[in-house]
Amino acid sequence: MVPTYAWLWTLLAFILTWIVFHLIKRKKTAAEEAEADTEERRDGVADVIIVGAGVAGSALAYALAKDGRRVHVIERDLKEPQRFMGELMQAGGRLKLAQLGLEDCLKEIDAQESHSLAIYKDGKHGTLYYPSSTKFPYEPQGRFLRNGRLVQRLRKKAASLANVQLEEGTVKSLIEEKGMVKGVTYKNSAGEEITAFAPLTVVCDGCYSNLRRSAIDNKEEVLSHFVGFVVKNSRLEDPHSMHLTFCKPFPCVIYQITSDEVRVAAELPADSIPSMANGDMVNFLKKTVAPQIPETGKLRETLLKGVDEGLQEVKIHATMSMSAKPCDKKGVIVLGDAFNMRHPIIASGMMVALSDVLIIRNLLRSLPNIGNTKKVSKLIKSFYIIRKPMAATVNTLAAVFSQVLIATTDEAREGMRQGCFNYLCSGGFRTTGMMAILGGMNPRPLTLVLHLVAITLTSMGYLLSPFPSPRRFWHSLRTFALALKMLGAHLVDEGFKEMLIPTNAAAYRRNYMATASD
Incomplete structure (x- = not known):
């Protein structure tokens, strides 16, 4: 009996000691927090x-x-x-x-209303509109603008x-x-x-x-450079679209930034920028970029006008990536x-x-x-x-899309480039789904992953057409491997859990996709 009572008293003493220690710790923490709050108020400096x-x-x-x-x-x-x-x-x-x-x-x-993305490749084009969906609680439109004016x-x-x-x-x-x-x-x-x-x-x-x-x-990491200039006193036939041309080797974008000003921006290799001083840049824009820009919608005419007028407000900006x-x-x-x-x-x-x-x-x-x-x-x-649902979706889309747009002599990469164009132009849930992701209307990383898988399969199907020869089959497998490599890098970088488990995305939509300002 004596040993039993001794064990009970020991256990009771341990419990009481733990309770007292826990209360003292909580009191000390509360005092530190109150002291910090008091000091912050008394200091009188900025918060x-x-x-x-x-x-x-x-x-x-x-x-x-x-x-x-x-x-x-x-x-x-x-x-x-x-x-x-x-x-x-x-x-x-x-x-x-x-x-x-x-x-x-x-x-x-x-600022100018942005309703769509117009894409052009090898004489073909498609217009992709922001979807009108009741799931997005705001007007499905973007705005083209002068960045400096918005900042001011x-x-x-x-x-x-x-x-x-x-x-x-x-x-x-x-x-x-x-x-x-x-x-x-x-x-x-x-x-x-x-x-x-x-x-x-x-x-x-x-x-x-x-x-x-x-x-x-x-x-x-510096990925490439963009050269951009403004064409004044100009208005595109479709001023509400971002016009993206799948040029070779890098893309070119043209869009209306004000009611009478158009922005032209062409991507350049990171290690090979044509000189502005000796006229190489003008020759590059006139002889390499301009012939690939479609004549429809005053796109090529606008670009050449800007070059002939001396590349007003021309700037070269590095495109960078940083996780x-x-x-x-x-x-x-x-x-x-x-x-x-x-x-x-x-x-x-x-x-x-x-x-x-x-x-x-x-x-x-x-x-x-x-x-x-x-x-x-x-x-x-x-x-x-x-922040992961929005950030991971945007980061992954930007990285994959920018790599796919680069033209090469590699048949597997070219198949992916063509497959991407075909998928975006196919209409239906494919087009609306990708535009919802692009516009930040559906920040779900897993949905993006599913679209990227579908684009890969579309690319493989393009390479296997009209019949699957051994060479076509080999290049389709290489396309699949390239897609895994591009996507896998971002699954690791952003996190498998954040990319593939939709719990965080659902919470983000619930808490950060409402219209009312607080």
Whole structure:
């Protein structure tokens, strides 16, 4: 009996000790959190520092300020940006703007409605329209626009709020203490070096970010280049389509960015850019690109007019890819092109950035303030999971589509290129399904994977026609292997669970695909 009582008293003592220890720990944690909150309120500095006032930075500043946060935005140059990337706001991006209360920023900038994608190859063409589906709770249209005008509207909207400080300055470095980012050091417009502190710093200073390597271990890959120029006093016969020509070796896109301006952009190899100075670029556009552009719709005429007028507003921009890697440091988030990039051929970068902004805003809403580093870090970890359906879908589509568009002498690759064109032009659920994915109206990675499998089978069928000879059979097998290689790389990069299990996609649609702005 004595040993039995001894065991019972020992067990009771252990339980009581564990309860007391647990209560003390909870009390200590609560005290630390209360202390952090009190310190954050007493400090009187900004709640959030945002480095970069592009689309992502300006939209985030407005969204957080509307929730009562004090936001300090530092932008290197507050003049209107002059760039030709980010000139199509997909339908899904417009939905995100509406949810953030920023849909009016698309007005008064002479933006043009985008209804469809027109594709051309070897004298054939097809027009792919955004689907009118009750499952997408917004107008199924995109907008062609001048990127700089949109950015200026977003900046003005953010700066109109009293708790937003928008300042011109160049951020030199992040301020770190024991692995935690406390703020930034920057030079203002007067050349003075200043330190600014905040519980949370958001880095979204673009694809050439100065701070990326200070926050995340990631490196961009240059895939190719685009040369772009504006043709003034011009209007296409179909100004509401993105006109994509399957040129050889790289594609060319033409679209209406304002009521009387057309953008022409041709892709170039990463290691072979024709010289602007000695006229090689003009010869390349006239002799290589122009003959492949269809004469219908004033497309070729517009391109040649732009070349003859001296390539106005011509710019050469690198196309880059960079997978998204979580930031392990506390007190900092990386967003936009500083965080995740993909080939721009599907024009979805702004949509992904706005989706990320919306997720961050919604997560931070649950906190009374942002002074509690532990809670903020926990929320940021969930951000990397929640964003996957939209980001993984767009990243995979951009990577695969950009590779398929490249013309080669390889029969297997050419079969895939032709099969892709045939699939997109086939109509029905194939066309509407792909356009819903392209427009951000159906961010489901698994649905994209199924379409890519169907495109591969279509390509194999094309190679086997009109009868399956041994050579055709061999090239069809190689096409299948190429498709597995392209898709497999992104299954690994984005995650098998995120790509193939639809649970996260269903949750994203439920929480982030509603029309009402909050």
